[in-house]
Amino acid sequence: MNGIHDLGGMDGLGPINPVKEEPCFKDEWERRMFGLFVSCFAGGHYNVDEFRHAIERMGPAHYLETSYYEHWLASLETLLTEKGVVTQDELEARKKFIAMEDA
Amino acid sequence: MPHDHPHAHNKPLSDVELRVKALESVLSDKGLIDPEAIDLIVETYETKIGPRNGARVVAKAWCDPAYKDRLLTDATAAISELGFSGVQGEDMVVVENTETVHNIVVCTLCSCYPWPTLGLPPVWYRAAPYRAKVVKDPRGVLEEFGVTLPEDTEIRVWDSNAELRYLVLPKRPAGTDGLTEEQLSELVTRDAMIGTDVLAAR
Structure with a gap:
């Protein structure tokens, strides 16, 4: 499938800004996201191709505006709800609960 | 207003942070992931594999x-x-x-x-x-x-x-x-x- 992820040769995306040394993860949520990906992969819930395909199915504007691990989050939410492992309602309810606890 | 719970009040969790926490929490309740295993996976990639x-x-x-x-x-x-x-x-x-x-x-x-x-x-x-x-x-x-x-x-x-x-x-x-x-x-x-x-x- 072609799409916005197929970036090879595209002009005008700005400078690369390479950084020589940087932490493996920028935020705690990126750590958890990485661990969730590996755990669910090991649990057999999807293969790498499905995982990437779910990223490639993100809306093009959303894809460009969101960070790398947000792509992972979107992919995991898509795959796990499509496969019936979790439901959108469960995730929404838990999110509200955690936000309330945090307040 | 004073709270009786002990956590530090920094800025509220972002939408992305909430989504990740919700996902981990729901999967953990279902027994599909182990939060301690996640700690170990992350530590391995931060310290051993590079x-x-x-x-x-x-x-x-x-x-x-x-x-x-x-x-x-x-x-x-x-x-x-x-x-x-x-x-x-x-x-x-x-x-x-x-x-x-x-x-x-x-x-x-x-x-x-x-x-x-x-x-x-x-x-x-x-x-x-x-x-x-x-x-x-x-x-x-x-x-x-x-x-x-x-x-x-x-x-x-x-x-x-x-x-x-x-x-x-x-x-x-x-x-x-x-x-x-x-x-x-x-x-x-x-x-x-x-x-x-x-x-x-x-």
Whole structure:
């Protein structure tokens, strides 16, 4: 499938800004996201191709505006709800609960 | 208003933070993931799996011609001789920089990268500008990294994919004849093994 992820040769995306040394993860949520990906992969819930395909199915504007691990989050939410492992309602309810606890 | 719970009040959790926490919490309740296992996975990638592994492969190839031959013929097997194998390194190809050829690795579609030898990819490797530009203007990309190659050097750009991952074998820097394999490995940078750095003479 072609799409916005197929970036090879595209002009005008700005400078690369390479950084020589940087932490493996920028935020705690990126750590958890990485661990969730590996755990669910090991649990057999999807293969790498499905995982990437779910990223490639993100809306093009959303894809460009969101960070790398947000792509992972979107992919995991898509795959796990499509496969019936979790439901959108469960995730929404838990999110509200955690936000309330945090307040 | 005073609260009776003990957590520190910084800024409220962002939407992304809430979504990740919700996902982890629901999956954990269902017994599908173990939060402590996540701690361990993260710690492994933060402390044990990284470009020092790839640097050992490179230094060994510089010191041991028979190993270098094996590395260039069957990289996956040669790399696993040093104990580096597994997820995202199942099928490896090593490409050698020479006097006339310089290799650069990218994943234009996403972020495919040899985890067992280089760890997790840097932010710039996963971001749109590098992925877009390096296949079209590799010399321009190298300039952004402060690297200028001779005009007549052939540049080969390798586009990784989910099955196949590349590692660049950089040229051994001049002036390193007396160094041990371990000392040599300390000279090898992550970017040199991606192809966006050239190791300076000593």
